[in-house]
Amino acid sequence: MTYELGDNRYGKSQIRLVTVRRRGEHHDLRDLTVDVALEGDFAAAHVAGENARVIATDTMKNTVYALAKDHPVGPPEVFGLVVARYFAAAPQVSRAVVTLREHGWARIETPAGAAPDAFVRSGPATRLATVAVAGHGGETSIEAGVEDLTVLKTTKSGFVGFERDACTTLAETGDRIIATKGTATWAYGPPATARGFDFDAAHARALERLLTTFAEHVSPSVQTSIWIIATAILDADPAIEWVRMVLPNLHHWSVDLAPFGLENRGEVFVATSEPHGLIDATVKRRS
Amino acid sequence: MTYELGDNRYGKSQIRLVTVRRRGEHHDLRDLTVDVALEGDFAAAHVAGENARVIATDTMKNTVYALAKDHPVGPPEVFGLVVARYFAAAPQVSRAVVTLREHGWARIETPAGAAPDAFVRSGPATRLATVAVAGHGGETSIEAGVEDLTVLKTTKSGFVGFERDACTTLAETGDRIIATKGTATWAYGPPATARGFDFDAAHARALERLLTTFAEHVSPSVQTSIWIIATAILDADPAIEWVRMVLPNLHHWSVDLAPFGLENRGEVFVATSEPHGLIDATVKRRS
């Protein structure tokens, strides 16, 4: 044959799963979007139209719902492990990858206290988890993170000393707004795959470090901000092996009010979304 | 002439305005998307290609930024009044309508307290304000609200006793999830247009009533929920004349686990977004 099959994977995406755990009138809610993807011995399905080894993606969807009944959904990393291990046990599967997005809900605060059974969506940010389990007793990897995390600082950010060439018109600035709607991910090392690791606490700790460091640091560039924030996350949790941040630089340009006889002293800005800078870097423990 | 000009309006949309008010190191942030629309004597621009009375939409954008410098931006309703009154003063304008969407930011909480200058986007919900000012000393109307308010109750919601016909297959249920990503708007009466009305407090009060009532009430239908919530908002603020709610009913269907030998006791749901119910109703004070 002239051609051969290269990399391939398939699965079910956008499985919307909401679970309610009821302890009397107190209800716990988890709201997930789950993607399942399998790699393995699927060449015949591609090359020969032979489906005998194909687990239908409809079956994957059913399996996710059935597993959610059997394993009350707690941290997405834990449920991801359940699902990925289930599929990795099939003989034709060499690797099962489960990606989970958790949509955050906060209890509604009422004069009588936090509602036991009513919730409001919290924030545009989405919690991420990706669990990959290799078949035949192979390795497991667990990554976590947050996407669409939208933060802004009104000061303690500058950008000076960059290269100037024939196409450079940007002025240096010692004080600018910095804003992003970005993604941060990190990998948990072996301690986390042991039973009993508290993924919710680890996620909260990493997110707290991210936000506090973002708030407190002085930024000479988005690149340096990533380094400072990522190292703060690594400092706080030895279970985390590396941190990756992909941050659009959502420019907020100071509006030139001089044509209208006004002076803009850092008061009026236009927020833009395109074009935007895009800074992507990983910080890891030195091996 | 065979044809005539009917209703018409024009303006600038999606003016992105971010303002920072600096009191020493403590910064206040407002983040708005502003739309300006004008109605008036613009027939010649349409019918005759005569632009003499046309205020360019680019000029509208500039004006919004210049006014933001002169009138530090507080509640969107107040800034909307400034902008709408400015344009309504032009002789060719019969009505200026300014729509403002405020994107919420919360100060980042750090171990050292709330950050004075760093913020995180709060919630998917957007605060709305629409101010309309008629030219030549005419009337002013002020509407406020919230869009993309995403709430969910895991119980205290049912739907029974509805009409059954040949195409009805929906089972009655006394206990279901109810969820929406909806819009609520309300109108402020004359007290609110007087100087000194606290629009931020009024908005917070209406939103608190909305959320608390949503959490506490028992819902026999989305229609009744709107009535109950809207009357609670009206009860709490005599300045509000009417409340309108447009609520998609984002169905969360219980997953049938019987084929897998499992019983689903209100634990596992599939969240859907299409198709969805859409309930739109206004509740007003009896005149």
Add this chain to the structure above:
Amino acid sequence: MTYELGDNRYGKSQIRLVTVRRRGEHHDLRDLTVDVALEGDFAAAHVAGENARVIATDTMKNTVYALAKDHPVGPPEVFGLVVARYFAAAPQVSRAVVTLREHGWARIETPAGAAPDAFVRSGPATRLATVAVAGHGGETSIEAGVEDLTVLKTTKSGFVGFERDACTTLAETGDRIIATKGTATWAYGPPATARGFDFDAAHARALERLLTTFAEHVSPSVQTSIWIIATAILDADPAIEWVRMVLPNLHHWSVDLAPFGLENRGEVFVATSEPHGLIDATVKRRS
């Protein structure tokens, strides 16, 4: 009671309906998103939690699918009439409004000719139809149109002679790019509600007039463009009573290349989407 119910409507939105009509191996495809909304005697459902007169939105969805079987789907206006008349016949309904968006598909062209059963999505534009039928033998209205129609002219567009005030910085220009991703709607008068009117032909004719006139005319402003295009559509079809166009002005700014020692002679532009002008006007037959 202190409060009363104001305007209200409810229904099912985003009903996704795809129909295939099979004539041997030659298949016709229609792909619609249908919204149904009812107005009528629904006060008890709001005020008293009494659902007896409520047609469940789930029933509406079922009805649309059942009617699609009985009435093979042709022009969306015709199917909209079928659905709206069905619901308007219910005694509690005073008005049924059915909105249909048709997603366009073109047959795939192959060396062997147009495929009888394979299709590719054509264009971002969506065909619109809105049919409203009043209950108890009342009036019917039929509107049609197109949304997300994205067109651009590289010349024959200018903008001069507009008002200049303290906030005006825009330069006059006799030659600019004009572009929009807009909506046009129009109403069919009594001839169209008679059986046998060819809605597909009428829609194609209006769209052809819109595109050709857009291409050929000289535009002194978006406002004038709407007048010129709308009158061309009205000229071409006496069944059309009015035309409304809502056109964002998607600015394409000439890039200033002077800092790089280059002269931009109408060659290099930056396309923007926010802020944008928004021009909304209706042209109707003089009564």
Add this chain to the structure above:
Amino acid sequence: MTYELGDNRYGKSQIRLVTVRRRGEHHDLRDLTVDVALEGDFAAAHVAGENARVIATDTMKNTVYALAKDHPVGPPEVFGLVVARYFAAAPQVSRAVVTLREHGWARIETPAGAAPDAFVRSGPATRLATVAVAGHGGETSIEAGVEDLTVLKTTKSGFVGFERDACTTLAETGDRIIATKGTATWAYGPPATARGFDFDAAHARALERLLTTFAEHVSPSVQTSIWIIATAILDADPAIEWVRMVLPNLHHWSVDLAPFGLENRGEVFVATSEPHGLIDATVKRRS
């Protein structure tokens, strides 16, 4: 130091570039969204806040516009080569990656012929090109493709013989609708990087093969469809080294009309977008 910098890249994304080439009254239009990303010696910018080697992303944007003036924009692959080679020539750059999305426009057809200067957006599909140039005389890679290609077949698609386990409820079917809104990419080998290769013709040929083969083949699974389509593309152009397709399986479920006393003979379907299958495979020449 405890930590080290891992993979990193940065650049400017969403640079919107529209170019007009004027030959008398006949205008050619290219509409691109360009992303530039650089890899190289940027450790100091991350670790030490030292920007001396940083090419500002604002400068990248300016450069793209300046290069567009000097090199009239033809096929996106060619312009991508110009931009990538420019940045790869900087000493601190080890690799420059330029991704281009071309938004398609067709001339408006009028009774007088194709308009010389007026255009309508054609299709939701976007042409893709990604050019990567290594610094210091290194390798060049050129990939091309199409995203959001939306196609549907009403027959000649089935899915039988797949694995059945405890969670399988999907029925086998010999005749179903198959639909996708997918992405296809392919790599050009050495012949294409030589001057004079006609990238527009190669792209049109690959797209024609894709569409025709999709229309004509019988599909036993999405996996097999990818194999059949990809090998047809490879057959048609020896310059193409591999083809990758990432295809969501947008399920169109036959509506059960039995509860309404009707039989659905492949006439009425509900289109869904979530959950969806997702099939990702690469087919390459056997080495």
